[in-house]
Every structure is written in C-alpha cells, then in structure tokens.
Amino acid sequence: MNVLYNIFNTLLxxxxxxxxxxxxxxxxxxxxxxxxxxxxxxxxVAIGFVGIKLVVDMxxxxxxxxxxxxxxxxxxxxxIVDVGWGAIASVTWASPIIPIIIATIFLTNIVMLVFNLxxxxxxxIWNYHHMAIVGCLLYFVTGNLLLAIISAxxxxxxxxxxxxxxxxxxxxxxxxxxxxxxxxxFLSSAVIAYPLNWILDRIPGxxxxxxxxxxxxxxxxxxxxxxxxxxxxxxxxxxxxxYNVSDIINLGIHMAAxxxxxxxxxxxFVEGLMPIxxxxxxxxxxxxxxxxxxxGLDAAVVVGDSTVITTALILIPITVILSAxxxxxxxxxxxxxxxxxxxxxxxxxxxxxxLFKSLIIGLACTIAILYAGTITSPQLTDFAVSTGLDFGGGxxxxxxxxxxxxxxxxxxxxxxxxxxxxxxxxIVVAIIFYFAERKYRNFKRIKAxxxxxx
Numbered sequence: 001m002n003v004l005y006n007i008f009n010t011l012l013x014x015x016x017x018x019x020x021x022x023x024x025x026x027x028x029x030x031x032x033x034x035x036x037x038x039x040x041x042x043x044x045v046a047i048g049f050v051g052i053k054l055v056v057d058m059x060x061x062x063x064x065x066x067x068x069x070x071x072x073x074x075x076x077x078x079x080i081v082d083v084g085w086g087a088i089a090s091v092t093w094a095s096p097i098i099p100i101i102i103a104t105i106f107l108t109n110i111v112m113l114v115f116n117l118x119x120x121x122x123x124x125i126w127n128y129h130h131m132a133i134v135g136c137l138l139y140f141v142t143g144n145l146l147l148a149i150i151s152a153x154x155x156x157x158x159x160x161x162x163x164x165x166x167x168x169x170x171x172x173x174x175x176x177x178x179x180x181x182x183x184x185x186f187l188s189s190a191v192i193a194y195p196l197n198w199i200l201d202r203i204p205g206x207x208x209x210x211x212x213x214x215x216x217x218x219x220x221x222x223x224x225x226x227x228x229x230x231x232x233x234x235x236x237x238x239x240x241x242x243y244n245v246s247d248i249i250n251l252g253i254h255m256a257a258x259x260x261x262x263x264x265x266x267x268x269f270v271e272g273l274m275p276i277x278x279x280x281x282x283x284x285x286x287x288x289x290x291x292x293x294x295x296g297l298d299a300a301v302v303v304g305d306s307t308v309i310t311t312a313l314i315l316i317p318i319t320v321i322l323s324a325x326x327x328x329x330x331x332x333x334x335x336x337x338x339x340x341x342x343x344x345x346x347x348x349x350x351x352x353x354x355l356f357k358s359l360i361i362g363l364a365c366t367i368a369i370l371y372a373g374t375i376t377s378p379q380l381t382d383f384a385v386s387t388g389l390d391f392g393g394g395x396x397x398x399x400x401x402x403x404x405x406x407x408x409x410x411x412x413x414x415x416x417x418x419x420x421x422x423x424x425x426x427i428v429v430a431i432i433f434y435f436a437e438r439k440y441r442n443f444k445r446i447k448a449x450x451x452x453x454x
Contacts, residue, residue, distance in 0.1 A: 004007035021046040023123045024276060027295070030277040044272025048301075051265035055258055055304065057296045062234075062254045068242035070320045070335060078323060080377045084335025085185070085400030087389070090131040091345045094387035095136035097145065102150045105131050113293070118160040119167075120180045122296035130154040130184035133401055134411050137376075143417065150422070155184075158406060158429060160296075161413075162187040165436045167294050167344060168443045173349035174302045181294050185342045186299035188404040189365045193347045194360050212307060212353040230255040230306075233313040240317050246281035258309060265304065292444075303341035308348045311358045312340040319366050330371040342368070343399065365405070370410035373397035 021042035029039025092098065105128050111119040135152035139145060163180035166187060171177045181187070201207050234255030238248035276295065302308070316337050323333050344362040351357040377397045384396060397403055400412045413421035 009332075010067045017172070019438070020321055023125075024272075027121070027123065028276050031276065032282070033275065033279045033338055036329070037275060037402070041145060041272050041275045044268065048265055048268035048272055048410055050355070051261075055261045055265060058254060058258065058336055066237050066241040066251060069243070070317060073229075074320060074324060078332035080330045080372070080374060080395040080397050081332050082295075082334040082336050083396045083398055085360060085398055086333070087131045087341060087384075087396070088133065088398040088401045091380075091384045091389055092133045094267055094389070095139070095383075096105070096138060097139050097148060097238060098132060100145075101132045101148065101269050103136045104135070105150045105156045107432055108153050110432075112157070112160055112454055116291070117157075118164055119194065119292065119294045120163040120182055120296045121293045122160065122163070122182045124182060124296055124298045127183050127185075127298055130400065130404070130407070131159055131270050134407050134414075137379060137383050137402055138411065138414055140386060141379050147414055147418060151410060152371070154429070155407070155423065158410070159187060161179070161433060162406075163296055164294065165440045166190065166349075169346065169349040170302065173352060174305060176301065178292065179297055179301075181299040181302065182257055182296040183299035183342070184404055184407060185339075185400045186302075186346055189343055189346045189361075190350075190408045191409070192365050192368055193350050193361050195443060196364055197350055197357065198452075200357055200360065209354075209356045211355050227260055230258060230309065230313075232262075233310060237313060237317060253308075255313065258304065261304075282317045299342055301351075302340045302345050303339075305348060305353075307353045307355060307358065308341050308345045311344045311348055311355060311362055314359060315344065315362050315366060318363060322363075323370060326367065329370045329374055330377070330395075331370045331397055331403075338447075339399070343369070368417050369399050369403045372405065373401070373403035376402045376408065376411065411446050426453060 017359035021039070024042035024045050025035075025038045028041055029035065033041070036356060048430050082258075095101070102125075106125070109118070109120070109122050131152065132155075134155050135148035139148035142148075163182035167180040170179055170181060220277060231252040237246050237255075238251040241251075299314065319333050319337065319340070323329055323331060324454050340362075343365055344358060347365065348358045349363045351361065372395070377395045380401055381395045402408050410425060413425040
C-alpha cells in the first residue's frame with residue numbers, strides 16, 4: 001500500500017501533463033489496445049492538452065492584469081479578495097485529510113461504475129480538488145471526519161451524475177463524443193442555468209432572440225468573425241483597463257490569437273482521444289453488453305469555443321462593475337476573472353451558442369458565486385492560514401472553491417444542520433436524479449439506435 005501511495009503521490013506531484021498520458025495509456029491497455037497505439041494516443045492527447053493549457057494560460061496572463069487594472073480604475077473597496085483557483089487548489093491539497101478524501105471520491109466513482117450508476121470514468125484526478133474542498137473545509141470547521149467523508153461521497157455522486165447528464169451537450173455543441181467533463185467549475189452552473197434557460201424560453205419576445213457568434217458576420221460583416229471579435233473585445237477590455245495604445249492593441253492581438261489557436265488545439269486533443277474512444281466501444285460491446293463509458297476529462301477542452309470566449313470577455317467588465325453595487329457583496333473579483341470561461345462554457349452549450357441568453361444566465365451564475373464567496377470567506381480564510389498559506393491577513397475567496405453553487409449548497413447543508421440539511425439535500429438530489437436520468441437514458445437509447453442504423 002505504501003508503494004502504491006508513493007507512486008500516486010509522485011504522479012500527482014508531477015502534474016496533469018505527466019498524469020494524463022500515463023492514465024490515457026493505461027486506459028487504452030485496459031480496453032485492449034496495443035501498447036504502442038495506447039501510448040501514442042496518450043501522448044497526442046497530452047500534447048493537445050498542453051496546447052490548450054498554453055493558450056488558456058496566455059489568456060489568463062493577458063486578461064488577469066487587465067482585470068486587476070479595471071478593479072483599481074473603478075475604485076472598488078471590497079474586503080474579500082478573489083485569490084484564484086490555483087491558490088485554493090493548493091490549500092485543498094495541503095489539508096491533513098486529503099488522502100482520505102481523494103480515496104473516497106475515487107472509490108465512489110469505481111462503485112458507481114460497477115453498479116451502473118454512472119458512465120463517467122473520471123481520469124481528471126488533478127481536478128478532484130473541486131469536490132474535495134467541501135469535505136476538507138467541513139473537517140476544518142467541524143472536526144467531524146465522518147461528516148467530511150459523507151460530504152465527499154455526495155459531491156462525487158453529484159459530480160459524476162452531472163457529468164453524465166451534460167455529456168450530450170458536450171457531444172452536440174462542442175462536437176466531442178464519448179466524453180464527459182466532471183469538473184465542478186464547469187458543472188456548477190447547471191443548478192442556475194437549467195431553470196433560468198427554461199424560463200427564458202417561455203418569455204414572449206425574449207425566447208425569439210437568437211444571436212450567436214457563428215452568424216455575427218451576417219450583421220457585422222468581417223467584424224463579426226471570431227478573429228475580429230476577439231480583437232475587438234480585447235481592445236475594449238484594454239480601454240477599460242486604461243492601457244496605452246500599444247498595450248491595448250497587444251491585448252487585442254492576444255485575444256484574437258486565442259480565438260484562432262484554441263480550436264486547433266482542441267482538434268489535436270480529439271485526434272488523440274478517438275482511438276481510445278473506439279477501443280472503449282469495442283471493449284464494452286464484448287464485456288459489458290454494449291455499455292459505453294464516458295472518459296471524464298478537464299473542462300479546459302471546451303473553453304476555447306468562440307462563443308464561450310466572447311461571453312466571458314463581455315462578462316468580465318460587467319462583473320467588475322456590478323460587484324461594487326450588489327447589496328451585501330464583499331468579494332472583489334480578481335484572479336479568477338480570467339477563467340470565467342469555465343463558469344460559462346456549460347451555459348453556452350445549453351443555449352446552443354445563443355450569446356444573448358448566455359450573457360443573462362452567465363451573469364446570474366456569477367452573481368451567485370459572489371454571494372456564496374462572501375458567506376464562506378471567513379472559514380475559507382482560516383482554513384488557508386491553518387495550512388500555512390497566509391494572504392496578508394485579509395479575507396479571501398475564489399470562483400473555484402465552496403463559492404461554486406453546487407459546492408456551496410452541499411457545504412451549507414452539512415454545516416448548518418446536518419440532521420435536517422443532509423436528508424433534504426439527498427431528497428433534492430434524488431428528485432433531480434430521477435428526471436435527469438430519464439432524459440439521459442433516452443438520449444443514449446436514441447444514439448444507440450442511430451449508430452445501429454449507421
């Protein structure tokens with residue numbers, strides 16, 4: 001056990017660029033691929049992922065300073081600082097119970113796969129911290145290990161089921177088949193987005209508004225093309241940041257580059273994934289009576305969609321300005337503004353690329369994050385300090401912690417009154433499970449019939 005634990009820790013410490021090709025290669029071997037082909041797929045997927053991450057990092061490196069400048073320019077005096085997902089991930093992985101929580105989430109996934117309760121095989125172990133933060137913070141606040149473990153199990157169940165249910169959106173809109181995205185920063189928007197989208201679809205006049213990036217050139221000519229939209233939005237953010245002319249143009253060029261490069265990197269990622277997907281299909285036909293697994297990956301593979309980028313770039317300045325006027329909000333948006341793409345990607349897929357609806361729903365999701373961050377900040381700050389990370393004595397939060405809507409609801413249910421909150425949470429999850437599962441099973445049935453015809 002010690003040897004396995006040390007191997008796991010070594011892989012985890014090496015980061016996702018090392019973990020991903022190893023895990024993909026192992027999955028390929030399990031599904032009956034030759035070692036050479038499995039390794040090639042693993043390397044190709046990793047290269048695509050590296051490319052996506054490089055572009056996303058370029059986006060963050062350019063939008064991040066601009067966001068900070070906007071915050072300063074608008075004179076926001078908010079006492080809770082958004083320190084970013086990376087800082088919170090470090091805090092989570094530094095928790096004394098993190099090995100127990102990670103093992104709990106992993107075993108939850110395996111048990112659900114064995115009993116056919118999920119189709120998602122989550123290989124995105126690095127992003128387990130999105131689920132783990134709830135249990136780790138609960139343990140810090142309450143000292144109750146059992147409560148922390150149960151919350152981790154519930155977070156795992158919700159994450160894997162949401163990943164299942166949203167996989168049709170990933171396949172239909174982003175054109176990536178047989179993949180799910182069990183990243184809570186991507187999935188969490190579903191709680192607000194589904195009902196709000198349903199409401200917007202039933203409001204006369206509003207339901208007929210359909211503006212998307214793909215047909216923008218119909219109205220805007222060359223300026224509606226993704227490259228030009230990226231440049232224009234980058235220039236707009238640069239102006240709000242009060243950059244000089246050269247820096248404004250530089251930001252615009254980088255945003256245009258993001259629009260061009262991300263789709264190419266995603267295509268490379270899918271190229272490496274397809275042999276694994278085909279092998280998995282053949283394997284499950286033989287071993288599991290045509291049951292198909294979904295390979296659970298990092299949501300980074302979809303955040304480069306042109307509408308996702310456009311929606312995020314428009315929401316960034318709106319979020320900064322709005323944070324100053326929201327009653328009761330104390331969060332100063334900062335580090336995670338650059339990764340709002342992850343928060344709105346599911347929204348964009350759900351609205352089928354409708355930019356108008358994506359902005360309305362995306363803004364609602366962002367507002368919810370600000371309020372949840374305000375409520376949970378004191379405990380999160382104390383937890384961070386206890387792990388040895390001192391952020392200067394001020395209060396902190398992140399758009400990727402228990403401020404995420406699903407994580408916040410589970411955390412509060414366990415924290416406030418577990419005797420009442422946990423059963424209520426389980427009942428709500430069961431109701432959602434029933435209706436969403438029916439819809440998902442129907443999608444699988446229709447897809448299987450179409451594949452049979454083809």
